[in-house]
Amino acid sequence: MINPEMLKLGTERCYIRELAEYGAQQAKIVGREHVYDFSIGNPSVPAPQAVKEAFLHLIDEVDALAVHSYTAAPGMVEARAAVAEDLNRRYGTDLRAENFFFTYGASAALTAVIRALAVPGAELLAMAPYFPEYRPFAENNGMKFVVVPAEETFQIPLQALEERITPHTQAVLVNSPNNPSGVVYSRSSLESLAGLLEKKSREIGHPIYIIADEPYRELVYDGTEVPFIPTIYPNTVVCYSYSKSLSLPGERIGYFCVPDQAQDSRELWDAAAGAARAMGHICAPSLQQRVVALCAGCRPDLESYDRSRMALYTALTAYGYECIKPTGAFYMFVKAPEGDGRAFSDRAKAKNLLVAPGEDFGCPAYFRVSTCVDTDMIRRSLPVFRALMDEA
Numbered sequence: 228m229i230n231p232e233m234l235k236l237g238t239e240r241c242y243i244r245e246l247a248e249y250g251a252q253q254a255k256i257v258g259r260e261h262v263y264d265f266s267i268g269n270p271s272v273p274a275p276q277a278v279k280e281a282f283l284h285l286i287d288e289v290d291a292l293a294v295h296s297y298t299a300a301p302g303m304v305e306a307r308a309a310v311a312e313d314l315n316r317r318y319g320t321d322l323r324a325e326n327f328f329f330t331y332g333a334s335a336a337l338t339a340v341i342r343a344l345a346v347p348g349a350e351l352l353a354m355a356p357y358f359p360e361y362r363p364f365a366e367n368n369g370m371k372f373v374v375v376p377a378e379e380t381f382q383i384p385l386q387a388l389e390e391r392i393t394p395h396t397q398a399v400l401v402n403s404p405n406n407p408s409g410v411v412y413s414r415s416s417l418e419s420l421a422g423l424l425e426k427k428s429r430e431i432g433h434p435i436y437i438i439a440d441e442p443y444r445e446l447v448y449d450g451t452e453v454p455f456i457p458t459i460y461p462n463t464v465v466c467y468s469y470s471k472s473l474s475l476p477g478e479r480i481g482y483f484c485v486p487d488q489a490q491d492s493r494e495l496w497d498a499a500a501g502a503a504r505a506m507g508h509i510c511a512p513s514l515q516q517r518v519v520a521l522c523a524g525c526r527p528d529l530e531s532y533d534r535s536r537m538a539l540y541t542a543l544t545a546y547g548y549e550c551i552k553p554t555g556a557f558y559m560f561v562k563a564p565e566g567d568g569r570a571f572s573d574r575a576k577a578k579n580l581l582v583a584p585g586e587d588f589g590c591p592a593y594f595r596v597s598t599c600v601d602t603d604m605i606r607r608s609l610p611v612f613r614a615l616m617d618e619a
């Protein structure tokens with residue numbers, strides 16, 4: 228017999244991936260230059276030169292057996308210490324190697340932390356718009372997934388969040404810079420969130436953790452501040468990924484970090500390590516850990532992301548589209564002119580312009596445009612965006 232829930236999860240199609248596959252097929256039929264694919268968030272900037280050099284150095288100049296060997300389950304101490312040092316320098320924290328656990332990207336970090344907190348009846352709050360995989364991560368790791376509806380500016384919907392906190396609330400997912408809105412939560416809104424969670428934790432008699440999902444931490448524009456949430460709310464667990472910041476999505480490297488200041492810090496770290504083990508974690512890729520040890524201070528080149536962001540934002544708003552100006556990540560979340568993101572996405576698809584409908588992000592009236600794309604494709608796509616608005 229086969230587990231029906233896993234069968235469902237394994238056979239249901241991810242619409243965004245389907246769109247990207249459709250784009251690749253269409254390109255063969257109508258030509259690449261006539262397909263405008265804004266569907267997925269693959270970095271369009273190559274990994275920094277220092278990262279490439281680190282890979283080459285490790286492959287060419289370090290003992291091959293050592294480079295590819297298993298590491299300790301939480302990862303190499305040198306790599307964990309390098310990340311701790313980098314964060315301490317930037318945020319004045321006192322993190323140590325022991326606070327970190329390397330994983331196969333942010334996804335594996337999130338599922339481990341979620342599972343570690345999944346006591347019977349546990350609830351996980353996520354504020355719309357949210358990364359669609361949060362739902363399967365929660366629901367298949369023992370948590371009820373509770374959606375907090377978005378507010379107009381896509382900042383933290385504090386009152387709606389408060390209304391959804393129950394004695395079963397174990398954690399709130401916070402993703403800033405945000406996929407799909409590109410919004411960065413301001414320090415003051417994070418402070419208000421911290422105040423609310425402190426009050427509610429006291430009321431319900433156990434901590435409500437923030438799970439800070441931060442793959443886009445370094446992808447910000449216009450000098451926007453991305454506060455490091457553990458410095459605002461001690462009961463924060465950070466999940467991080469090098470998929471976007473170092474353009475290594477296929478290399479599967481990230482971590483979770485449980486700072487000492489978090490309540491039951493050691494037990495939570497141990498439980499998340501146990502959850503990772505239960506899901507088959509042996510160690511994160513050893514070569515990539517070594518690259519992180521050498522490149523913990525590397526930052527992405529933001530120039531081309533910024534150019535694409537501004538080109539799309541300026542053009543689309545000039546055509547009449549409504550959109551909060553993104554100041555982080557590499558997405559724009561746009562209100563569909565007909566008020567239905569799926570209908571817009573379908574109309575766009577018929578013109579070979581691919582955008583992700585907002586329903587999977589918890590906002591059906593919107594669609595997401597990935598701005599991590601080639602500027603030439605943006606230029607060619609603009610008449611299509613204009614026609615889609617004119618026809619609405």
Ligand code: PLP
Pocket residue numbers: 268331332333334335358402405406440442467468469470476480481
């Ligand atoms: N969280 C958010 C908000 C994301 O956008 C993504 C990937 O797009 C992930 C997590 C997963 O990242 P990873 O590739 O590190 O698993």
